[in-house]
Amino acid sequence: MEVQLGRIGERDIIERIRGMYPYAWPDDDCFYFPSGDRYILLKTDSISGASHIPKGSDPERAGYFFAAINLSDIAAMGGTPRYFMAAMTMPRDTPLSFLRAVERGIYKCLSRYGARMAGGDLKEGKEMAFAGIAVGVVDKDKMLRRKGARAGDLLCVTGRLGKNAAAYHMWRKTGQRKWANMLLEVEPKVREGQALHRLGATSAIDLSDGVYSSIYQLRRINGKGFEIDLSKLPLHREAVRAGNGLGIAIEELALNFGGEYEILFTIPARRYVMATTYMKRRGMSMTAIGRVTGTENILIKDGRRIPIRNRGYEHFMRRVG
Protein backbone atom coordinates (compact mmCIF):
# COMPACT_ATOMS: atom_id res chain seq x y z
CA MET A 1 0.00 0.00 0.00
CA GLU A 2 1.07 3.55 -0.70
CA VAL A 3 2.16 5.34 2.48
CA GLN A 4 0.93 8.93 2.45
CA LEU A 5 2.74 11.88 4.07
CA GLY A 6 -0.26 12.53 6.33
CA ARG A 7 0.34 9.19 8.05
CA ILE A 8 3.94 9.86 8.96
CA GLY A 9 4.52 13.39 10.26
CA GLU A 10 7.07 16.03 9.34
CA ARG A 11 10.01 14.89 11.44
CA ASP A 12 9.90 11.26 10.32
CA ILE A 13 9.51 12.34 6.72
CA ILE A 14 12.55 14.60 7.03
CA GLU A 15 14.62 11.86 8.66
CA ARG A 16 13.72 9.48 5.83
CA ILE A 17 14.69 12.08 3.25
CA ARG A 18 17.98 12.85 5.01
CA GLY A 19 18.74 9.14 4.93
CA MET A 20 18.58 9.18 1.13
CA TYR A 21 21.59 11.51 0.84
CA PRO A 22 25.10 10.07 1.18
CA TYR A 23 26.19 13.02 3.33
CA ALA A 24 24.79 14.81 6.35
CA TRP A 25 23.88 18.43 6.72
CA PRO A 26 24.00 20.11 10.11
CA ASP A 27 21.18 19.46 12.53
CA ASP A 28 20.75 23.10 13.52
CA ASP A 29 18.28 25.94 13.13
CA CYS A 30 20.14 27.05 9.99
CA PHE A 31 22.38 25.49 7.41
CA TYR A 32 25.84 27.04 7.52
CA PHE A 33 29.00 27.02 5.47
CA PRO A 34 32.42 28.57 6.02
CA SER A 35 33.50 31.74 4.28
CA GLY A 36 36.82 33.10 5.52
CA ASP A 37 36.72 33.36 9.33
CA ARG A 38 32.94 33.40 9.39
CA TYR A 39 30.04 31.13 8.74
CA ILE A 40 27.29 32.12 6.36
CA LEU A 41 23.95 31.04 7.86
CA LEU A 42 21.02 30.11 5.62
CA LYS A 43 17.45 29.45 6.59
CA THR A 44 14.22 28.89 4.72
CA ASP A 45 10.86 28.90 6.42
CA SER A 46 7.48 29.10 4.70
CA ILE A 47 4.02 30.23 5.58
CA SER A 48 0.79 29.47 3.79
CA GLY A 49 -2.23 31.70 3.68
CA ALA A 50 -4.42 28.92 4.99
CA SER A 51 -2.52 27.89 8.09
CA HIS A 52 -0.44 30.92 9.02
CA ILE A 53 -2.32 34.07 8.05
CA PRO A 54 -5.60 34.01 9.98
CA LYS A 55 -8.55 35.52 8.14
CA GLY A 56 -9.00 39.16 9.00
CA SER A 57 -5.39 39.66 10.02
CA ASP A 58 -3.47 42.63 8.74
CA PRO A 59 -1.25 41.89 5.67
CA GLU A 60 1.47 44.25 6.92
CA ARG A 61 1.67 42.25 10.14
CA ALA A 62 1.71 39.04 8.09
CA GLY A 63 4.72 40.40 6.14
CA TYR A 64 6.49 41.34 9.37
CA PHE A 65 5.78 37.87 10.77
CA PHE A 66 7.03 36.19 7.59
CA ALA A 67 10.39 37.99 7.77
CA ALA A 68 10.63 37.61 11.56
CA ILE A 69 10.25 33.82 11.64
CA ASN A 70 13.05 33.49 9.11
CA LEU A 71 15.38 35.85 10.99
CA SER A 72 14.52 33.98 14.19
CA ASP A 73 16.62 30.96 13.23
CA ILE A 74 19.58 33.19 12.41
CA ALA A 75 19.12 34.71 15.89
CA ALA A 76 18.96 31.30 17.59
CA MET A 77 22.45 30.53 16.27
CA GLY A 78 23.90 33.81 17.52
CA GLY A 79 24.06 35.23 14.00
CA THR A 80 23.56 38.66 12.49
CA PRO A 81 20.83 38.80 9.83
CA ARG A 82 22.05 40.29 6.55
CA TYR A 83 19.72 39.52 3.64
CA PHE A 84 16.25 38.23 3.00
CA MET A 85 14.59 36.83 -0.12
CA ALA A 86 10.93 36.04 -0.64
CA ALA A 87 9.55 33.39 -3.00
CA MET A 88 5.86 34.16 -3.12
CA THR A 89 2.91 32.45 -4.72
CA MET A 90 -0.30 34.46 -4.96
CA PRO A 91 -3.64 34.07 -6.69
CA ARG A 92 -4.36 36.29 -9.72
CA ASP A 93 -7.11 38.14 -7.91
CA THR A 94 -4.87 39.29 -5.05
CA PRO A 95 -5.13 43.09 -4.72
CA LEU A 96 -1.86 44.90 -5.39
CA SER A 97 -2.50 46.80 -2.15
CA PHE A 98 -2.33 43.49 -0.24
CA LEU A 99 1.08 42.65 -1.70
CA ARG A 100 2.30 46.18 -0.99
CA ALA A 101 1.20 45.87 2.63
CA VAL A 102 3.01 42.52 2.96
CA GLU A 103 6.17 44.15 1.58
CA ARG A 104 5.87 47.08 3.99
CA GLY A 105 5.77 44.57 6.83
CA ILE A 106 8.80 42.69 5.51
CA TYR A 107 10.73 45.94 5.14
CA LYS A 108 9.80 47.08 8.65
CA CYS A 109 11.10 43.87 10.19
CA LEU A 110 14.27 43.76 8.09
CA SER A 111 15.12 47.40 8.86
CA ARG A 112 14.65 46.85 12.55
CA TYR A 113 17.18 44.00 12.56
CA GLY A 114 19.65 45.47 10.09
CA ALA A 115 18.90 43.15 7.17
CA ARG A 116 18.17 44.01 3.53
CA MET A 117 15.69 42.75 1.00
CA ALA A 118 17.48 40.89 -1.79
CA GLY A 119 14.63 40.12 -4.16
CA GLY A 120 13.05 36.77 -4.75
CA ASP A 121 10.43 35.26 -6.95
CA LEU A 122 6.74 35.83 -7.65
CA LYS A 123 4.49 33.18 -9.14
CA GLU A 124 0.79 32.74 -9.50
CA GLY A 125 -1.05 29.90 -7.81
CA LYS A 126 -4.39 29.00 -6.31
CA GLU A 127 -3.20 29.23 -2.74
CA MET A 128 -1.18 31.97 -1.09
CA ALA A 129 2.23 30.64 0.02
CA PHE A 130 5.43 32.49 0.92
CA ALA A 131 8.83 30.86 1.27
CA GLY A 132 11.40 33.09 2.96
CA ILE A 133 15.17 32.82 2.79
CA ALA A 134 17.27 34.48 5.47
CA VAL A 135 21.02 34.91 5.21
CA GLY A 136 23.13 35.74 8.23
CA VAL A 137 26.74 35.75 9.32
CA VAL A 138 28.48 34.72 12.52
CA ASP A 139 32.13 34.55 13.54
CA LYS A 140 33.23 30.92 13.55
CA ASP A 141 33.92 30.91 17.27
CA LYS A 142 30.65 32.61 18.20
CA MET A 143 28.03 30.29 16.80
CA LEU A 144 25.35 28.69 18.98
CA ARG A 145 24.57 25.09 18.12
CA ARG A 146 21.86 22.65 19.12
CA LYS A 147 24.50 20.19 20.26
CA GLY A 148 26.54 20.94 23.36
CA ALA A 149 24.19 20.58 26.35
CA ARG A 150 25.95 19.00 29.34
CA ALA A 151 24.50 17.09 32.31
CA GLY A 152 23.88 19.58 35.11
CA ASP A 153 23.39 22.58 32.82
CA LEU A 154 20.31 24.67 33.48
CA LEU A 155 17.60 24.69 30.80
CA CYS A 156 16.49 28.28 30.19
CA VAL A 157 14.23 30.29 27.96
CA THR A 158 14.26 33.94 26.86
CA GLY A 159 11.13 36.04 27.32
CA ARG A 160 7.77 34.59 28.29
CA LEU A 161 5.74 31.59 27.15
CA GLY A 162 2.17 30.94 26.08
CA LYS A 163 1.17 34.21 24.42
CA ASN A 164 0.65 32.78 20.97
CA ALA A 165 -1.21 29.70 22.19
CA ALA A 166 -3.50 32.01 24.17
CA ALA A 167 -4.05 34.26 21.15
CA TYR A 168 -4.83 31.24 18.99
CA HIS A 169 -7.44 29.84 21.35
CA MET A 170 -8.98 33.27 21.97
CA TRP A 171 -9.13 33.90 18.23
CA ARG A 172 -10.85 30.55 17.63
CA LYS A 173 -13.33 31.30 20.39
CA THR A 174 -14.12 34.96 19.69
CA GLY A 175 -13.10 35.51 16.06
CA GLN A 176 -11.81 38.93 17.15
CA ARG A 177 -9.22 40.51 14.89
CA LYS A 178 -6.97 41.54 17.77
CA TRP A 179 -6.18 37.90 18.56
CA ALA A 180 -5.45 37.11 14.92
CA ASN A 181 -3.03 40.03 14.88
CA MET A 182 -1.45 38.98 18.18
CA LEU A 183 -0.66 35.59 16.62
CA LEU A 184 1.54 37.41 14.14
CA GLU A 185 3.47 39.39 16.75
CA VAL A 186 6.91 37.86 16.60
CA GLU A 187 10.32 39.39 17.15
CA PRO A 188 13.48 37.47 16.26
CA LYS A 189 15.73 37.34 19.32
CA VAL A 190 18.83 38.64 17.59
CA ARG A 191 20.39 40.51 20.54
CA GLU A 192 19.52 37.62 22.84
CA GLY A 193 21.22 35.03 20.63
CA GLN A 194 24.41 37.07 20.43
CA ALA A 195 24.39 37.74 24.19
CA LEU A 196 23.82 34.05 24.98
CA HIS A 197 26.97 33.04 23.20
CA ARG A 198 29.01 35.58 25.20
CA LEU A 199 27.38 34.36 28.42
CA GLY A 200 28.48 30.78 27.81
CA ALA A 201 25.29 29.03 26.63
CA THR A 202 26.19 25.44 25.72
CA SER A 203 23.31 24.78 23.27
CA ALA A 204 20.37 26.69 21.82
CA ILE A 205 17.34 26.15 19.63
CA ASP A 206 14.47 28.38 18.60
CA LEU A 207 11.02 27.74 19.99
CA SER A 208 8.92 27.97 16.85
CA ASP A 209 7.10 24.67 17.47
CA GLY A 210 7.03 24.94 21.26
CA VAL A 211 9.14 23.68 24.16
CA TYR A 212 8.10 20.03 23.81
CA SER A 213 9.13 20.00 20.19
CA SER A 214 12.44 21.72 20.97
CA ILE A 215 13.45 19.43 23.85
CA TYR A 216 12.45 16.42 21.76
CA GLN A 217 15.03 17.56 19.25
CA LEU A 218 17.64 18.58 21.83
CA ARG A 219 17.35 15.13 23.44
CA ARG A 220 17.80 13.39 20.11
CA ILE A 221 20.82 15.51 19.21
CA ASN A 222 22.49 15.61 22.63
CA GLY A 223 21.57 12.12 23.89
CA LYS A 224 20.54 13.69 27.20
CA GLY A 225 17.28 14.21 29.08
CA PHE A 226 15.66 17.56 29.82
CA GLU A 227 13.64 18.13 32.99
CA ILE A 228 11.12 20.96 33.11
CA ASP A 229 9.63 22.33 36.33
CA LEU A 230 6.12 23.56 35.48
CA SER A 231 6.11 25.96 38.45
CA LYS A 232 9.11 27.84 37.04
CA LEU A 233 7.71 28.76 33.63
CA PRO A 234 7.75 32.50 32.87
CA LEU A 235 4.13 32.75 31.74
CA HIS A 236 2.80 35.53 29.55
CA ARG A 237 -0.18 37.22 31.17
CA GLU A 238 -2.41 36.34 28.21
CA ALA A 239 -1.55 32.68 28.78
CA VAL A 240 -2.59 32.90 32.42
CA ARG A 241 -5.84 34.62 31.44
CA ALA A 242 -6.66 32.22 28.63
CA GLY A 243 -5.75 29.25 30.83
CA ASN A 244 -8.16 30.43 33.52
CA GLY A 245 -10.85 31.66 31.14
CA LEU A 246 -10.86 28.72 28.74
CA GLY A 247 -9.87 25.95 31.15
CA ILE A 248 -6.84 24.88 29.09
CA ALA A 249 -3.95 23.30 31.02
CA ILE A 250 -1.07 25.73 31.30
CA GLU A 251 1.44 23.17 29.96
CA GLU A 252 -0.57 22.95 26.76
CA LEU A 253 -0.34 26.71 26.27
CA ALA A 254 3.23 27.23 27.41
CA LEU A 255 4.97 24.03 26.30
CA ASN A 256 3.03 22.38 23.50
CA PHE A 257 2.19 25.21 21.11
CA GLY A 258 5.04 27.54 20.31
CA GLY A 259 4.83 30.52 18.02
CA GLU A 260 6.75 32.80 20.39
CA TYR A 261 10.06 32.27 18.61
CA GLU A 262 11.93 32.65 21.88
CA ILE A 263 15.26 30.85 22.35
CA LEU A 264 15.51 27.73 24.49
CA PHE A 265 19.06 27.16 25.67
CA THR A 266 21.30 25.46 28.20
CA ILE A 267 23.92 27.16 30.34
CA PRO A 268 26.24 25.95 33.11
CA ALA A 269 24.59 26.55 36.50
CA ARG A 270 27.53 28.62 37.77
CA ARG A 271 26.95 31.19 35.05
CA TYR A 272 23.26 31.64 35.65
CA VAL A 273 23.25 34.61 38.05
CA MET A 274 25.74 36.58 36.01
CA ALA A 275 23.81 35.83 32.83
CA THR A 276 20.38 36.89 34.13
CA THR A 277 21.87 40.11 35.49
CA TYR A 278 23.61 40.87 32.20
CA MET A 279 20.42 40.25 30.23
CA LYS A 280 18.22 42.26 32.59
CA ARG A 281 20.51 45.30 32.44
CA ARG A 282 20.15 45.31 28.68
CA GLY A 283 16.37 45.02 28.63
CA MET A 284 16.27 41.30 27.84
CA SER A 285 15.09 38.46 30.01
CA MET A 286 15.84 34.80 30.63
CA THR A 287 14.52 32.24 33.11
CA ALA A 288 15.67 28.77 34.17
CA ILE A 289 12.80 26.34 33.64
CA GLY A 290 14.63 23.10 34.38
CA ARG A 291 17.89 21.26 33.85
CA VAL A 292 19.77 18.69 31.81
CA THR A 293 19.67 15.33 33.58
CA GLY A 294 19.40 11.63 32.80
CA THR A 295 18.24 10.51 29.38
CA GLU A 296 14.45 11.11 29.43
CA ASN A 297 12.42 14.27 29.05
CA ILE A 298 10.44 14.85 32.25
CA LEU A 299 7.80 17.35 33.37
CA ILE A 300 7.66 18.08 37.10
CA LYS A 301 4.09 19.00 37.99
CA ASP A 302 2.70 19.24 41.52
CA GLY A 303 5.71 17.28 42.77
CA ARG A 304 5.16 14.42 40.30
CA ARG A 305 7.67 13.47 37.63
CA ILE A 306 5.83 12.84 34.36
CA PRO A 307 7.67 11.47 31.30
CA ILE A 308 7.14 13.72 28.27
CA ARG A 309 6.31 11.43 25.35
CA ASN A 310 4.94 14.31 23.37
CA ARG A 311 6.94 15.40 20.34
CA GLY A 312 5.27 18.78 19.96
CA TYR A 313 3.72 20.31 16.90
CA GLU A 314 4.44 18.72 13.55
CA HIS A 315 3.13 19.43 10.10
CA PHE A 316 1.22 16.55 8.48
CA MET A 317 0.32 15.21 11.96
CA ARG A 318 -2.81 15.77 13.92
CA ARG A 319 -1.85 17.45 17.17
CA VAL A 320 -1.82 14.96 20.00
CA GLY A 321 -2.57 16.25 23.47
Next chain:
Amino acid sequence: MEVQLGRIGERDIIERIRGMYPYAWPDDDCFYFPSGDRYILLKTDSISGASHIPKGSDPERAGYFFAAINLSDIAAMGGTPRYFMAAMTMPRDTPLSFLRAVERGIYKCLSRYGARMAGGDLKEGKEMAFAGIAVGVVDKDKMLRRKGARAGDLLCVTGRLGKNAAAYHMWRKTGQRKWANMLLEVEPKVREGQALHRLGATSAIDLSDGVYSSIYQLRRINGKGFEIDLSKLPLHREAVRAGNGLGIAIEELALNFGGEYEILFTIPARRYVMATTYMKRRGMSMTAIGRVTGTENILIKDGRRIPIRNRGYEHFMRRVG
Protein backbone atom coordinates in the same frame (compact mmCIF):
# COMPACT_ATOMS: atom_id res chain seq x y z
CA MET B 1 -11.08 50.32 -7.52
CA GLU B 2 -8.75 47.63 -6.25
CA VAL B 3 -6.07 46.76 -8.80
CA GLN B 4 -5.48 43.01 -8.88
CA LEU B 5 -2.17 41.30 -9.66
CA GLY B 6 -3.71 39.55 -12.67
CA ARG B 7 -4.17 42.95 -14.34
CA ILE B 8 -0.57 44.02 -14.08
CA GLY B 9 1.89 41.21 -14.89
CA GLU B 10 4.92 39.94 -13.05
CA ARG B 11 7.54 42.42 -14.22
CA ASP B 12 5.49 45.53 -13.47
CA ILE B 13 4.55 44.11 -10.09
CA ILE B 14 8.20 43.48 -9.29
CA GLU B 15 9.21 46.98 -10.42
CA ARG B 16 6.55 48.49 -8.17
CA ILE B 17 7.73 46.40 -5.24
CA ARG B 18 11.38 47.32 -5.86
CA GLY B 19 10.34 50.96 -5.82
CA MET B 20 9.08 50.59 -2.25
CA TYR B 21 12.55 49.83 -0.89
CA PRO B 22 14.97 52.69 -0.26
CA TYR B 23 17.87 50.72 -1.73
CA ALA B 24 18.39 48.73 -4.90
CA TRP B 25 19.34 45.13 -5.26
CA PRO B 26 21.24 43.95 -8.31
CA ASP B 27 19.31 43.44 -11.53
CA ASP B 28 20.86 40.08 -12.35
CA ASP B 29 19.95 36.42 -12.52
CA CYS B 30 21.06 36.03 -8.89
CA PHE B 31 21.46 38.23 -5.87
CA TYR B 32 25.11 38.40 -4.81
CA PHE B 33 27.12 39.68 -1.90
CA PRO B 34 30.86 39.87 -1.26
CA SER B 35 32.66 37.41 0.97
CA GLY B 36 36.44 37.76 0.88
CA ASP B 37 37.63 37.80 -2.74
CA ARG B 38 34.49 36.06 -3.95
CA TYR B 39 30.84 36.73 -4.37
CA ILE B 40 28.25 34.44 -2.89
CA LEU B 41 25.41 34.03 -5.41
CA LEU B 42 21.85 33.37 -4.24
CA LYS B 43 18.85 32.43 -6.29
CA THR B 44 15.31 31.35 -5.53
CA ASP B 45 13.00 29.94 -8.17
CA SER B 46 9.73 28.13 -7.54
CA ILE B 47 7.58 25.63 -9.35
CA SER B 48 4.00 24.73 -8.66
CA GLY B 49 2.41 21.38 -9.33
CA ALA B 50 -0.27 22.97 -11.42
CA SER B 51 1.78 24.99 -13.88
CA HIS B 52 5.18 23.29 -13.92
CA ILE B 53 4.71 19.57 -13.36
CA PRO B 54 2.53 18.31 -16.22
CA LYS B 55 0.16 15.49 -15.28
CA GLY B 56 1.68 12.11 -15.95
CA SER B 57 5.25 13.35 -15.76
CA ASP B 58 7.80 11.48 -13.74
CA PRO B 59 8.41 12.90 -10.20
CA GLU B 60 12.13 12.10 -10.39
CA ARG B 61 12.36 14.22 -13.54
CA ALA B 62 10.38 16.93 -11.79
CA GLY B 63 12.90 16.92 -8.93
CA TYR B 64 15.80 17.13 -11.38
CA PHE B 65 14.08 20.01 -13.19
CA PHE B 66 13.41 21.83 -9.91
CA ALA B 67 17.11 21.74 -8.93
CA ALA B 68 18.28 22.47 -12.48
CA ILE B 69 16.28 25.68 -12.96
CA ASN B 70 17.73 27.05 -9.73
CA LEU B 71 21.31 26.13 -10.64
CA SER B 72 20.71 27.64 -14.08
CA ASP B 73 20.85 31.20 -12.75
CA ILE B 74 24.10 30.49 -10.91
CA ALA B 75 25.43 29.18 -14.24
CA ALA B 76 24.29 32.28 -16.15
CA MET B 77 26.48 34.43 -13.88
CA GLY B 78 29.54 32.24 -14.39
CA GLY B 79 29.25 30.80 -10.88
CA THR B 80 29.91 27.39 -9.37
CA PRO B 81 26.86 25.86 -7.66
CA ARG B 82 27.56 24.83 -4.07
CA TYR B 83 24.38 24.25 -2.07
CA PHE B 84 20.68 23.80 -2.61
CA MET B 85 17.72 24.07 -0.23
CA ALA B 86 14.12 23.10 -0.92
CA ALA B 87 11.07 24.67 0.72
CA MET B 88 8.27 22.30 -0.23
CA THR B 89 4.53 22.41 0.27
CA MET B 90 2.67 19.17 -0.35
CA PRO B 91 -0.84 17.89 0.27
CA ARG B 92 -1.35 15.36 3.11
CA ASP B 93 -2.29 12.61 0.70
CA THR B 94 0.96 12.80 -1.29
CA PRO B 95 2.53 9.34 -1.40
CA LEU B 96 5.90 9.13 0.36
CA SER B 97 7.20 7.39 -2.77
CA PHE B 98 6.44 10.57 -4.78
CA LEU B 99 8.49 12.73 -2.42
CA ARG B 100 11.31 10.18 -2.46
CA ALA B 101 11.34 10.22 -6.26
CA VAL B 102 11.47 14.04 -6.27
CA GLU B 103 14.44 13.91 -3.87
CA ARG B 104 16.22 11.34 -6.03
CA GLY B 105 15.87 13.72 -8.95
CA ILE B 106 17.18 16.67 -6.93
CA TYR B 107 20.14 14.61 -5.75
CA LYS B 108 20.94 13.43 -9.26
CA CYS B 109 21.06 17.00 -10.58
CA LEU B 110 23.06 18.37 -7.63
CA SER B 111 25.63 15.56 -7.83
CA ARG B 112 26.09 16.12 -11.52
CA TYR B 113 26.95 19.78 -10.97
CA GLY B 114 28.92 19.40 -7.75
CA ALA B 115 26.37 20.93 -5.38
CA ARG B 116 25.06 19.56 -2.09
CA MET B 117 21.64 19.40 -0.53
CA ALA B 118 21.47 21.63 2.53
CA GLY B 119 18.00 20.85 3.87
CA GLY B 120 14.99 23.08 3.68
CA ASP B 121 11.45 23.11 4.88
CA LEU B 122 8.39 20.88 4.46
CA LYS B 123 4.87 22.14 5.00
CA GLU B 124 1.46 20.85 4.19
CA GLY B 125 -0.88 22.68 1.83
CA LYS B 126 -3.63 22.09 -0.67
CA GLU B 127 -1.45 22.68 -3.70
CA MET B 128 1.97 21.29 -4.48
CA ALA B 129 4.59 24.07 -4.58
CA PHE B 130 8.37 23.91 -4.33
CA ALA B 131 10.63 26.92 -3.74
CA GLY B 132 14.29 26.19 -4.38
CA ILE B 133 17.29 28.11 -3.12
CA ALA B 134 20.61 27.77 -4.91
CA VAL B 135 23.88 29.06 -3.48
CA GLY B 136 26.93 29.49 -5.65
CA VAL B 137 30.31 31.20 -5.60
CA VAL B 138 32.28 33.13 -8.18
CA ASP B 139 35.59 34.99 -8.05
CA LYS B 140 34.89 38.72 -7.99
CA ASP B 141 36.61 39.30 -11.31
CA LYS B 142 34.89 36.39 -13.07
CA MET B 143 31.22 37.21 -12.72
CA LEU B 144 28.91 37.58 -15.71
CA ARG B 145 26.37 40.38 -15.41
CA ARG B 146 23.31 41.41 -17.37
CA LYS B 147 24.77 44.86 -17.82
CA GLY B 148 27.75 45.37 -20.10
CA ALA B 149 26.53 44.84 -23.68
CA ARG B 150 28.20 47.27 -26.11
CA ALA B 151 27.03 48.50 -29.49
CA GLY B 152 28.48 46.24 -32.17
CA ASP B 153 28.73 43.17 -29.91
CA LEU B 154 27.28 39.98 -31.32
CA LEU B 155 24.20 38.55 -29.62
CA CYS B 156 24.68 34.81 -29.09
CA VAL B 157 23.01 31.84 -27.52
CA THR B 158 24.33 28.54 -26.20
CA GLY B 159 22.78 25.29 -27.43
CA ARG B 160 19.59 25.15 -29.49
CA LEU B 161 16.21 26.82 -29.26
CA GLY B 162 12.59 25.72 -29.36
CA LYS B 163 12.72 22.23 -27.85
CA ASN B 164 10.57 23.02 -24.85
CA ALA B 165 8.01 25.01 -26.80
CA ALA B 166 7.72 22.08 -29.21
CA ALA B 167 7.34 19.60 -26.34
CA TYR B 168 4.67 21.80 -24.76
CA HIS B 169 2.57 22.04 -27.91
CA MET B 170 3.00 18.35 -28.72
CA TRP B 171 2.03 17.44 -25.17
CA ARG B 172 -1.10 19.62 -25.36
CA LYS B 173 -2.01 18.04 -28.67
CA THR B 174 -1.25 14.38 -27.99
CA GLY B 175 -1.27 14.04 -24.19
CA GLN B 176 1.70 11.67 -24.57
CA ARG B 177 3.90 11.26 -21.50
CA LYS B 178 7.12 11.57 -23.48
CA TRP B 179 6.39 15.21 -24.27
CA ALA B 180 5.57 15.98 -20.63
CA ASN B 181 8.89 14.46 -19.63
CA MET B 182 10.74 16.34 -22.37
CA LEU B 183 9.41 19.59 -20.89
CA LEU B 184 11.31 18.77 -17.72
CA GLU B 185 14.63 18.07 -19.48
CA VAL B 186 16.79 20.97 -18.39
CA GLU B 187 20.51 21.16 -17.77
CA PRO B 188 22.05 24.23 -16.09
CA LYS B 189 24.80 25.57 -18.34
CA VAL B 190 27.47 25.69 -15.65
CA ARG B 191 30.51 24.94 -17.84
CA GLU B 192 29.17 27.28 -20.51
CA GLY B 193 28.78 30.20 -18.07
CA GLN B 194 32.32 29.81 -16.78
CA ALA B 195 33.72 29.49 -20.30
CA LEU B 196 31.83 32.57 -21.50
CA HIS B 197 33.51 34.75 -18.92
CA ARG B 198 36.94 33.56 -20.02
CA LEU B 199 36.00 34.14 -23.65
CA GLY B 200 35.15 37.77 -23.00
CA ALA B 201 31.33 37.82 -22.97
CA THR B 202 30.19 41.36 -22.08
CA SER B 203 26.74 40.48 -20.71
CA ALA B 204 24.69 37.34 -20.08
CA ILE B 205 21.23 36.30 -18.95
CA ASP B 206 19.51 32.95 -18.68
CA LEU B 207 16.75 32.06 -21.12
CA SER B 208 14.12 30.69 -18.75
CA ASP B 209 11.31 32.87 -20.14
CA GLY B 210 12.53 32.89 -23.74
CA VAL B 211 14.62 35.16 -25.95
CA TYR B 212 11.99 37.94 -26.21
CA SER B 213 11.74 38.15 -22.45
CA SER B 214 15.52 38.18 -22.05
CA ILE B 215 16.22 40.87 -24.66
CA TYR B 216 13.40 42.94 -23.20
CA GLN B 217 15.32 42.90 -19.95
CA LEU B 218 18.75 43.36 -21.53
CA ARG B 219 17.46 46.41 -23.39
CA ARG B 220 16.04 47.92 -20.20
CA ILE B 221 19.26 47.31 -18.28
CA ASN B 222 21.74 48.24 -21.02
CA GLY B 223 19.80 51.01 -22.74
CA LYS B 224 20.62 49.42 -26.08
CA GLY B 225 18.69 47.62 -28.82
CA PHE B 226 19.06 43.96 -29.81
CA GLU B 227 18.59 42.82 -33.38
CA ILE B 228 17.79 39.17 -34.05
CA ASP B 229 18.12 37.51 -37.47
CA LEU B 230 15.48 34.78 -37.64
CA SER B 231 17.44 32.86 -40.28
CA LYS B 232 20.35 32.42 -37.89
CA LEU B 233 18.56 30.73 -35.02
CA PRO B 234 20.04 27.35 -34.02
CA LEU B 235 16.77 25.42 -34.02
CA HIS B 236 16.23 22.19 -32.15
CA ARG B 237 14.96 19.46 -34.47
CA GLU B 238 11.79 19.02 -32.40
CA ALA B 239 11.05 22.71 -32.96
CA VAL B 240 11.39 22.32 -36.71
CA ARG B 241 9.13 19.25 -36.65
CA ALA B 242 6.50 20.82 -34.40
CA GLY B 243 6.63 24.03 -36.42
CA ASN B 244 5.94 22.12 -39.64
CA GLY B 245 3.50 19.64 -38.11
CA LEU B 246 1.45 22.08 -36.05
CA GLY B 247 1.78 25.16 -38.21
CA ILE B 248 3.21 27.32 -35.42
CA ALA B 249 5.53 30.16 -36.49
CA ILE B 250 9.12 29.32 -35.72
CA GLU B 251 9.67 32.62 -33.88
CA GLU B 252 6.92 31.66 -31.44
CA LEU B 253 8.64 28.38 -30.64
CA ALA B 254 12.21 29.62 -30.60
CA LEU B 255 11.91 33.16 -29.24
CA ASN B 256 8.68 33.54 -27.29
CA PHE B 257 8.52 30.48 -25.06
CA GLY B 258 11.71 29.61 -23.24
CA GLY B 259 12.17 26.70 -20.91
CA GLU B 260 15.53 25.70 -22.42
CA TYR B 261 17.53 27.52 -19.77
CA GLU B 262 20.27 28.25 -22.27
CA ILE B 263 22.42 31.38 -21.84
CA LEU B 264 21.89 34.44 -24.02
CA PHE B 265 25.00 36.63 -24.12
CA THR B 266 26.86 39.32 -25.96
CA ILE B 267 30.47 39.15 -27.07
CA PRO B 268 32.73 41.49 -29.09
CA ALA B 269 32.64 40.46 -32.76
CA ARG B 270 36.42 40.06 -32.92
CA ARG B 271 36.27 37.30 -30.32
CA TYR B 272 33.55 35.28 -31.99
CA VAL B 273 35.59 32.81 -34.05
CA MET B 274 37.94 32.00 -31.20
CA ALA B 275 35.02 31.58 -28.82
CA THR B 276 33.01 29.20 -31.03
CA THR B 277 36.12 27.09 -31.64
CA TYR B 278 36.91 26.96 -27.93
CA MET B 279 33.36 25.93 -27.07
CA LYS B 280 33.13 23.33 -29.82
CA ARG B 281 36.38 21.65 -28.78
CA ARG B 282 34.94 21.16 -25.31
CA GLY B 283 31.62 19.73 -26.43
CA MET B 284 29.63 22.95 -25.98
CA SER B 285 28.03 25.12 -28.61
CA MET B 286 27.21 28.76 -29.26
CA THR B 287 25.69 30.63 -32.18
CA ALA B 288 25.43 34.32 -33.09
CA ILE B 289 21.76 35.16 -33.65
CA GLY B 290 22.07 38.91 -34.01
CA ARG B 291 23.82 41.98 -32.66
CA VAL B 292 23.63 44.95 -30.34
CA THR B 293 22.60 48.04 -32.30
CA GLY B 294 20.45 51.13 -31.90
CA THR B 295 17.93 51.36 -29.10
CA GLU B 296 15.04 49.15 -30.26
CA ASN B 297 14.64 45.40 -30.29
CA ILE B 298 14.21 44.23 -33.89
CA LEU B 299 13.45 40.91 -35.58
CA ILE B 300 14.80 40.47 -39.11
CA LYS B 301 12.48 38.12 -40.97
CA ASP B 302 12.50 37.56 -44.74
CA GLY B 303 14.52 40.73 -45.16
CA ARG B 304 12.03 42.89 -43.21
CA ARG B 305 12.90 44.64 -39.96
CA ILE B 306 10.07 44.12 -37.47
CA PRO B 307 10.09 45.93 -34.10
CA ILE B 308 9.71 43.46 -31.23
CA ARG B 309 7.10 44.88 -28.88
CA ASN B 310 6.63 41.56 -27.19
CA ARG B 311 7.85 41.28 -23.63
CA GLY B 312 7.85 37.47 -23.52
CA TYR B 313 6.32 35.20 -20.96
CA GLU B 314 5.20 36.69 -17.66
CA HIS B 315 3.38 35.22 -14.72
CA PHE B 316 0.00 36.80 -14.00
CA MET B 317 -0.31 37.86 -17.65
CA ARG B 318 -2.10 36.14 -20.46
CA ARG B 319 0.41 35.36 -23.17
CA VAL B 320 0.17 37.79 -26.04
CA GLY B 321 1.19 36.61 -29.52
